[in-house]
Amino acid sequence: MTNSNLIYLDNNATTKVDEQVLEVMLPYFSKYYGNPSSIYEFGGFNSKVIKEARESIKDFFGAKSSKEIFFTASGSESANMAIRGVLEADKSKNHIITTKVEHPCVLNLYKQLEKEGYSVTYIGVNSDGEINIDEIYDAVNEKTALVSCMYANNETGIIFPVKEIAQKVKSKNKNTKVYVDAVQAAGKIKIDVSNSEIDMMGISGHKFHAPKGIGALYVKSSILLSPLIIGGHQENGKRAGTENVPSIVGIAKAANLAQEALEYENTKVKALRDKLENGILSKIYNARLNSSPYNRVPNTTNIGFEYIEGELILLNLNDLGICASSGSACTSGSLDPSHVLKAMGVPFTALHGSIRFSLSRFTTEEEINYTIEKMPRVINKLTALSPFQKELKELKERKGII
């Protein structure tokens, strides 16, 4: 598989490592390979490097102190470390509130915690994919140990008002902790814990042009956290294991670059996303936007194609060198379509044919033009195969296309 002609529109799945990130990482593999815990300068030098990286990530989060930043190996680890960490540190409460549309890395952890005796309230979303803060507020009680809500949804890109949620939660129970999964927000919008009552926030490097296998977690200094991985004193005793120096250097560089590119993301990338979205919606009669057009991260669009199936769309796009993803059941090997789209009540005519396009700052206008040009042909080909010709004809007529 070469990528010379690749049009990569699946940046919510993973991103390419920025060349500048790779460049700063390389010396830390075989030149400066010392263990940061060693006493001699060759090792100790790397602890300074990590310290600088921690400063960068602190700024990325808008945190007060770099002591509030922990490096992990992934977004999933950040979530597990935060959630299990606070629950373990205070066992007096057994109730958790989260949303129905969280990423599986969080949802499956809550399913596990239910087995371990916690009761979990799952808050739904409306058909635009938005959350009702009052529902969360109402669910908080004196037994609520934790509220966890994502910053932005990976499938729709819808942004949740996490600062407001944290404030509301604390106004009802000041002892309830708030975890925010910011994996899909980082690098796309300013993730910001300053002047907020958010206690913990997790991110993953490979979603913003750092390599895979590195994540970070913000934990407010007042929060007591039990470590998940026990061993050495690394990460202030909260996460044992010799530090992944090259990747730590990488995620810090990626965070700095992402911070600089935020404006570009929210103007140029957004314009390309909108162009793609409008192009598809205007040219393809059985296409529908699955979420609200507002209040989204700038790179994501989720479009349902009625009466055709998502995996087949992806396979045909793949033949054209276009990478996207689908909430269809068939793609994942599970038989159930996307829990996010189901929670939004996306009609089943479009549920199985939903495609997510996610752009990055490396996406070009030519790539978007090419995709807009090719999509109608792909969709028409597959629509012609559909057994629902009568329904498709009705849909066409309803939309005033004869």
Add this chain to the structure above:
Amino acid sequence: MWNYSETVMDHYRNPRNAGSIENADAIGEAGSLSCGDMLKLYLKVDDKGIITDAKFQTFGCGSAVASSSMLTEMIIGKHIDEARKITNKQIAEALGGLPPEKMHCSVMGHEALEAAIANYYHEEIKPNNDEETVCNCFDISKSFLINEIKNNKLKTLADVMNYTKAGGACGKCQSKIKAILDEINNASLNQEPLTKTQMIIKINNVIEKYISPELRKDGGDIELIDVEDNKIKVKLTGRCQSCNRSQITLTHFVEAALKQHIDENLEIIQV
């Protein structure tokens, strides 16, 4: 990314016989929109009962389209009674195999073919009211499940999900499916209990093939002494005899291998 065969890829890229037939002599449907895949099969049959043309319309993934496309190629030119003998396994084989999770696509092809042939003969397709629905998400009946489990020799819940989708969505019916599986698979065990001689042959085969070669590497070996019902008496020989870890070998390796290849309920006794 699915590991699709070249044939599967060729068929979803270039589906054969896609479309519908006006004035078709028979139409068969399987699946539904809410389930995520659906196939509509149209047949043209001449007065001798030969299928002269077949077309399909499919809503579904790559392997669903490939299964439909392959099915039409397999039945065109065949007598309708010959076509009736085609199994889902044959569709999958003709495609150069399907990933296990996608076997239900071949089952759907087979179902639509059955429906079309029933339609041709004006047979009533049993909307039997007594019929028990096991999986509500995918509307799958008990008799359909039993058929697929038997025809495809399905052993586990995962097998059933891969072939029929039953139990794959909300998961509420999984215990029911397990009960049906147990019923069928235990029945097949009870039907043909091995005679003592058959059992001895089978055990010796497993010993020869899987157990002895490993023990011999360490200078030991094993001998079958006797079989009484499910009690297997064996003797460790050579260096195994004097090895203080022989008990571990026996339970972790010998017993595990015999259980895996013969029967879960075997008991191994060292003599």
